[in-house]
Amino acid sequence: MAQIGPFGAILLVVEFVLAITTMSLLCCAYPEQFRKTLWEIGGENGWNSNPRLRIYFYANYEKPPEIPLVWDQRLSESNLAISILSTVICLARMVMIYSSVTPCFSCFWNAMNDVLLSGFWVYSIVAQSSGDFTDPNHPSVRPWYLEKSCDILDMSVADTCVLAKASFVFSVLSLIFFLARSVASVLSLAYWCGSLRILDRGIDMLCARRREGEDRGGIFDISDVQLDEERWRYSVTMEETPFLGMA
Structure with missing residues (x-):
């Protein structure tokens, strides 16, 4: 088993806890009804377009506007896939430490995956904070649950708002973590590449x-x-x- 310093061990524990927590939250937010409920809450209060009004387009044989990405089920699927990938890579790091791989390969693996995960989490954050402009009378630059308190809602839907906020917060924490790790990993990889060139x-x-x-x-x-x-x-x-x- 490879020996890692106290800082490396703490970093690995933080990554594991963050990955598991984020994946758990996004699993709870995965069902299609979750984003539909958020969309309906905002529509009924005039904070964004109302999904229930789309029925009039079908009644008049007109094509309704596309579902905004922030309310689309595809966003839930991509968020969950990114969180699962983060967890799998974290577990792979643990296996590599146990297998005592060479430092050069470890640096390359860490840099490649940290940069990749940083890009995925950037997409996730941008998509989760995107707007809803399908209704000109009720445009929304950002989702309402990122701008308003969950305390103004009924108890029956307040839990949905809290879960949406928590999912976004831990997604941002994941982005910050992997951006910081990617910088450190790229610098470490550059050091080892320089060492190999001398060799x-x-x-x-x-x-x-x-x-x-x-x-x-x-x-x-x-x-x-x-x-x-x-x-x-x-x-x-x-x-x-x-x-x-x-x-």
């Missing part, structure tokens, strides 16, 4: 010196090689080690 230069230099010794009919002595930056730059020609010019 590649050393290997190329050793191979070039060995070819020089074989061409002269001599014996290659590893002690003749001075592993310092000046020797890498000047002791090996570009023709012998072309990769040095690309580094």
Whole structure:
């Protein structure tokens, strides 16, 4: 099992708790009736378009406006999928720590997934805070539950409002967490890439010196090689080690 520092352990625990909590909230908000209820509450109070008025379009054989993304069931599906992906990646991190993978692969894995999850959560936050402009008389720049208190609602629907607020808050926390992790992961990956480039230069230099010794009919002595930056730059020609010019 790989050893991780106290900060890494705390970070992993925070990620796991955040992923499980967010996924649980979005699972509760997944049923289609959840967003429909939020839409109807806003429509009845004049805070956004009223879904019940769409029946008049069907009665007059007219095509109703498209369902705003913020009230669409597809948003619930995408939010839940993102939260599940976050949880799976968190569990994969734990498995990688237990499996003692190489630091280089771990850095690449973390950077790739943190940037990917950051992008997904950005989309989720933008979609959850999008507006409803299908009714010109009742435009809504943002969902009503992000601007109003749940205390003004009846007890029968107040729980729905609270769940919507909690889901959004934990989605924002997930975005902040993975944005911060992505910055740290990319910097860590850059460090390891720099370390590997130095190692590649050393290997190329050793191979070039060995070819020089074989061409002269001599014996290659590893002690003749001075592993310092000046020797890498000047002791090996570009023709012998072309990769040095690309580094």
